[in-house]
Amino acid sequence: xxxxxxxxxxxxxxxxxxxxxxSTQLFIGLHLIHEVTxxxxxxxxxxKGLNLFCPERTIATVDHIVPTTNQIRPFSDHLAEEMLKxxxxxxxxxxxxxxNLGSGNQGIVHVIAPEIGxxxxxxxxxxxxxxxxxxxxFGSIAFGIGTSQVRDVFASQTLAMKKxxxxxxxxxxxLKKGVFAKDLILHVIQKLGVKAGxxxxxEFSGPAIENLSMEERMTICNMSIEGGARCGYIxxxxxxxxxxxxxxxxxxxxxxxxAVQWWKSLSSDEDAIYDDEVVFDxxxxxxxxxxxxxxxxxxxxxxxxxxxEALEKSDQQTALEAYKYMNLKPGTxxxxxKIDVCFIGSCTNGRxxxxxxxxxxxxxxxxxxxxxxxxxxxxxxxxxEAEKEGLHQIFIKAxxxxxxxxxxxxxxxxxxxxxxxxxxxxxxNRNFKGRQGSSKGRTLLMSPAMVAAAAVNGSIVDVRKIIN
Amino acid sequence: xxxxxxFPFGPIKSVIGKCIYLPGxxxxxxxxxxxxxxxxxxxxxxxxxxxxxxxxxxxxxxPFDNDNNKNASILxxxxxxxxGSSREHAPQALMRWGIRAIIGQSFAEIFYGNCLxxxxxxxxxxxxxxxxLIYKVNTFKQLLFNIDIQSKKIIAEEDSWPLKIEKESRxxxxxxxxxATSILINGKEKINITMKKIPYLNSFII
Numbered sequence: 117x118x119x120x121x122x123x124x125x126x127x128x129x130x131x132x133x134x135x136x137x138x139s140t141q142l143f144i145g146l147h148l149i150h151e152v153t154x155x156x157x158x159x160x161x162x163x164k165g166l167n168l169f170c171p172e173r174t175i176a177t178v179d180h181i182v183p184t185t186n187q188i189r190p191f192s193d194h195l196a197e198e199m200l201k202x203x204x205x206x207x208x209x210x211x212x213x214x215x216n217l218g219s220g221n222q223g224i225v226h227v228i229a230p231e232i233g234x235x236x237x238x239x240x241x242x243x244x245x246x247x248x249x250x251x252x253x254f255g256s257i258a259f260g261i262g263t264s265q266v267r268d269v270f271a272s273q274t275l276a277m278k279k280x281x282x283x284x285x286x287x288x289x290x291l292k293k294g295v296f297a298k299d300l301i302l303h304v305i306q307k308l309g310v311k312a313g314x315x316x317x318x319e320f321s322g323p324a325i326e327n328l329s330m331e332e333r334m335t336i337c338n339m340s341i342e343g344g345a346r347c348g349y350i351x352x353x354x355x356x357x358x359x360x361x362x363x364x365x366x367x368x369x370x371x372x373x374x375a376v377q378w379w380k381s382l383s384s385d386e387d388a389i390y391d392d393e394v395v396f397d398x399x400x401x402x403x404x405x406x407x408x409x410x411x412x413x414x415x416x417x418x419x420x421x422x423x424x425e426a427l428e429k430s431d432q433q434t435a436l437e438a439y440k441y442m443n444l445k446p447g448t449x450x451x452x453x454k455i456d457v458c459f460i461g462s463c464t465n466g467r468x469x470x471x472x473x474x475x476x477x478x479x480x481x482x483x484x485x486x487x488x489x490x491x492x493x494x495x496x497x498x499x500x501e502a503e504k505e506g507l508h509q510i511f512i513k514a515x516x517x518x519x520x521x522x523x524x525x526x527x528x529x530x531x532x533x534x535x536x537x538x539x540x541x542x543x544x545n546r547n548f549k550g551r552q553g554s555s556k557g558r559t560l561l562m563s564p565a566m567v568a569a570a571a572v573n574g575s576i577v578d579v580r581k582i583i584n
Numbered sequence: 585x586x587x588x589x590x591f592p593f594g595p596i597k598s599v600i601g602k603c604i605y606l607p608g609x610x611x612x613x614x615x616x617x618x619x620x621x622x623x624x625x626x627x628x629x630x631x632x633x634x635x636x637x638x639x640x641x642x643x644x645x646x647p648f649d650n651d652n653n654k655n656a657s658i659l660x661x662x663x664x665x666x667x668g669s670s671r672e673h674a675p676q677a678l679m680r681w682g683i684r685a686i687i688g689q690s691f692a693e694i695f696y697g698n699c700l701x702x703x704x705x706x707x708x709x710x711x712x713x714x715x716x717l718i719y720k721v722n723t724f725k726q727l728l729f730n731i732d733i734q735s736k737k738i739i740a741e742e743d744s745w746p747l748k749i750e751k752e753s754r755x756x757x758x759x760x761x762x763x764a765t766s767i768l769i770n771g772k773e774k775i776n777i778t779m780k781k782i783p784y785l786n787s788f789i790i
Contacts, residue, residue, distance in 0.1 A: 132771055132778045135764075137755040141771050143778050145785070153671065155625040164765060169775075181623060195623040202625045236784060246670040246694055262672035262698035264763075272768035274775055278752055310610055311664045314693050344667070346693045371788035378783045410610050410667075430663065434609050527619045527669075548614040548668060555618070555637035 121282045121384040122351055123317045126257045130240045132274055142277045145239035145256075147174040147269045148225045149212070151181055151203040152529070153244030157266035158206045168210050170273040175234060176207050177215040179224045180529045184492050184519035187217050196530065210270075223495020223521045226250040226463035230334060231497050233363025237352040237379040242269055247463045247545065249340040252349030253333035254356055255382055257317070259347040280317045280347065281391035284384075287324035289399035294580035296473065297332035298465060298543070298563035300324070301339040302404040306414040308394065309431070313345025316391070319384060320350050324398030330359040331469045338464045339545055342411040351383035403579055405450055406547045406561040408438030413547075414561070417578045421446050441549055442558050443537070450560070450576045456538040458489035458571035459552075460564050461519075462526040465543035466494030470564040471502050474543075475510045477568035477582060483515030484574025490517035490532070492524040514572070528553025541570035591679065592703025595760035599685035599705060599731045601657030603721040606647050611661065612668035613695060617677040619669075630673055631680030648681065652725050660718060661688040666695025675699045685731050687738065687747070689714055700753050703762050705733055707747040717745050733757055 120128075132141040149157075154176070161168075168174065181196040191197040207214040215221040221228055226247050229235045235251045241258035242248065244266045251258035261275065268275055285304060291297075318340045325333070333350050340348025357376050360366045367375040402416035413435065415421060421439075423446040424432045439446060444453075460466070460474050471491060483489045491511050493499035499521055502508055508518040525532040526544035533553025534540055540552055540559045547559040560576065569579040621633040639646040647653055659678065665688045666674060675698045678686075686699065686706045699706050709717065720727070720740060730739040731747065733754055738745045749757075756762040779785050 129782060130778065133774045135761075135767060137759070137761055138752040139756075141768060141774075143775060143782070145782065152622050156627055156672075159626065166765070166769070169769075169772075193623075198625060199623060239784060244670060244672075246668065248670075260670035260694050262670055262675075262694065262701060264672060264698065264701035268701075268765050268768055271765050272771070272775065274768050274771065276756075276764040276768060278750070310667060311690065311692075314664070314690065341668075341694075344664070344692065367784075367788040375784070375788040378787075410612075430609060437608070527614070529619045529622060546612075546614070546668060548612045549641075550618055550637045551614050553620070555641050 118385050119387045119389055121388045122255055122382050123282050125382055126238055127279055135276055139276045139278050141274050143274050144242045144269050146241045148229055148243035149176045150225050151178050151199040153263050154266055155202045156263045160267045161270050166271045168270050171211045174212050176212050177222055177225050177228055180523045182522040183530050184522050184524050187520050220496055224463045224523055227494035233360050233366035238382045246341045247338050249348050250334050250338040250463055252337040252347055255349055255352035257347055281315055282319055283316045283392040284319045284390045286322035286395045287398045288322055289397050290324055291398050294583055295401055295403055296563040297328055297335040299401055299404040301336045302414045303401045305343040305412045308343055310410050310412040311344045313343040316345050318345040318348035325350055330355055331467045335464055352379050403566055407444055407450055409441055409549050413438055421448055423447050453576045455541045455570050457540040458567050459525045459540055459542045460567050461492030461524050462544035464545040465564045468498050468501050471507050474564040474568035475507045477565055478514040478572055479510050481514055481572040483571045487571055487574055489571040490519055492519045493521045495521050525552050541567045543567045596703055596757040597734050600728055603658045603660055603729050604647050604653040604656035605660040605718050605721055609663040610667055611665050613666055613671050613674040614668055616674040622673050627676040630677035634677040634681045657682050657684040658729055659683045659686045663689045665691050667692035670694045672698045675702055675704055679704055700762055705757050707749045709747055713745045
């Protein structure tokens with residue numbers, strides 16, 4: 117009898133050999149690249165006189181640096197223009213498929229690969245971006261890598277890796293109304309901490325997870341890395357197969373049947389052995405929001421910012437730093453906190469269902485005076501679908517700006533930035549100091565519905581009060 | 585900033601240098617190198633930009649601006665150093681500032697791997713040991729420390745502290761195999777055998 121996790125099965129299948137150092141040479145089934153972490157990898161490859169081993173298994177797009185207002189070339193930011201040019205040159209030289217601006221398939225790398233069916237169960241997926249864990253939502257083993265490792269994948273389609281342990285996070289019950297996938301993952305990171313996942317892959321399972329749509333599952337796996345876990349995954353099921361059926365890169369006809377049959381065999385066995393297990397009750401989770409400078413510094417919206425003495429000793433110093441940076445007082449509530457900017461987008465929450473949930477809140481309402489609010493769809497496809505459904509009109513009518521796809525103010529490598537110590541209600545994934553483009557800027561992470569609620573309210577509010 | 589006369593090359597059995605201590609848990613890679621500096625097609629300028637915003641915003645003198653730390657090549661940190669983004673620009677910035685090894689209580693995983701792949705050993709120590717090491721560093725500011733990866737010790741004059749390093753990393757560093765590319769390429773025959781077994785490359789090719 118097999119007693120393997122999905123992680124074990126995918127790892128075993130892709131294992132090439134054990135290296136003299138003791139690490140494993142692992143085959144990478146899909147390599148995704150973008151303009152920020154690839155140029156040095158190409159240069160280094162060329163310096164070594166090497167070529168791409170499997171150029172057909174690398175797919176490129178441009179996302180981090182693209183402006184979301186005017187995308188006419190050349191970009192006004194010459195550094196951004198230079199980066200895209202370099203990517204275009206490199207892709208053309210090495211015969212790599214590039215989904216460029218205006219191709220209809222450009223967008224945030226972790227949004228486009230699933231939506232065109234490149235991401236499939238049982239694959240190993242690597243990308244020079246830590247949010248590659250997103251693709252685990254399909255039952256693939258997906259993780260972020262650095263630029264030297266991007267070069268290694270170029271040269272050999274493999275990586276030297278150490279096998280991770282697996283922690284199963286089981287979610288019983290069902291999320292309550294007004295509570296979303298984002299709240300679930302922020303809750304997990306708050307409970308387990310930002311370091312707990314180091315050395316682990318996270319398997320998300322249980323009825324509350326099975327109940328989620330593929331897009332919601334992507335939100336969960338996306339933020340595994342914020343809990344320290346380089347990769348997170350969900351066992352594939354009917355929802356996974358239904359999502360993939362008919363996508364551009366999904367297998368077709370007889371191949372489809374063969375694929376589904378294989379995908380079904382990948383789920384963790386019932387008697388699989390885990391290195392650790394944690395059980396959560398999904399019904400106990402409330403809308404969750406960060407108050408500090410790490411994604412683990414979060415609270416349920418109806419509770420108070422913790423006092424230092426209530427925290428683990430090792431977390432107290434970072435908490436003191438956070439109160440000061442955020443200019444927030446322990447023991448107070450976040451509800452009513454005035455906000456300056458609302459950002460809906462990112463690889464965490466920039467998909468169609470995210471925009472729909474936000475649109476439901478803003479419909480027939482107006483963005484509060486003095487608040488700058490904007491929506492950045494995750495991809496050209498998301499933008500097109502949203503526009504087809506008229507979501508853009510809802511946002512524009514309410515006073516939001518409707519932008520073009522890209523990573524945008526999640527990390528502010530393009531012109532979308534906070535100014536001075538502005539407070540941002542953001543559907544993105546990181547609230548690190550300076551993350552959104554100002555060295556004093558303050559970010560509060562929350563679900564797209566909570567961001568939308570903050571936008572119309574002008575301050576942080578429990579979204580459940582608005583929808584009820 | 586230390587002028588990096590040469591970058592790591594070949595087998596790395598020890599790193600000898602002055603230490604610089606940077607306090608704080610969960611120091612993320614956005615802080616090590618803010619995203620705006622990632623707009624580059626090579627890593628060359630990053631050395632001057634390391635911790636740029638932290639250095640600007642700090643109330644007192646940032647360790648990376650303290651003259652006492654000039655020419656330091658061993659960075660001492662606390663817990664979960666390098667969390668967040670996978671940007672290799674973070675270790676590249678540290679390396680180009682002059683850092684050649686990092687001692688910490690713990691490291692984020694992608695950062696750790698990125699350091700290894702450019703020949704920067706990340707070694708860990710227990711909290712009491714690291715405190716004792718920091719005491720020594722603060723007391724004798726110009727003292728040279730030796731991170732001996734072979735014997736798994738940090739040595740300074742008559743003192744020594746045990747260090748921990750993953751056995752795979754230790755082997756890769758001491759044998760010079762931390763630059764994995766050539767080793768991975770040598771496995772091409774085996775890569776081809778593995779590829780033949782993978783269903784999505786064979787039985788339902790897209």
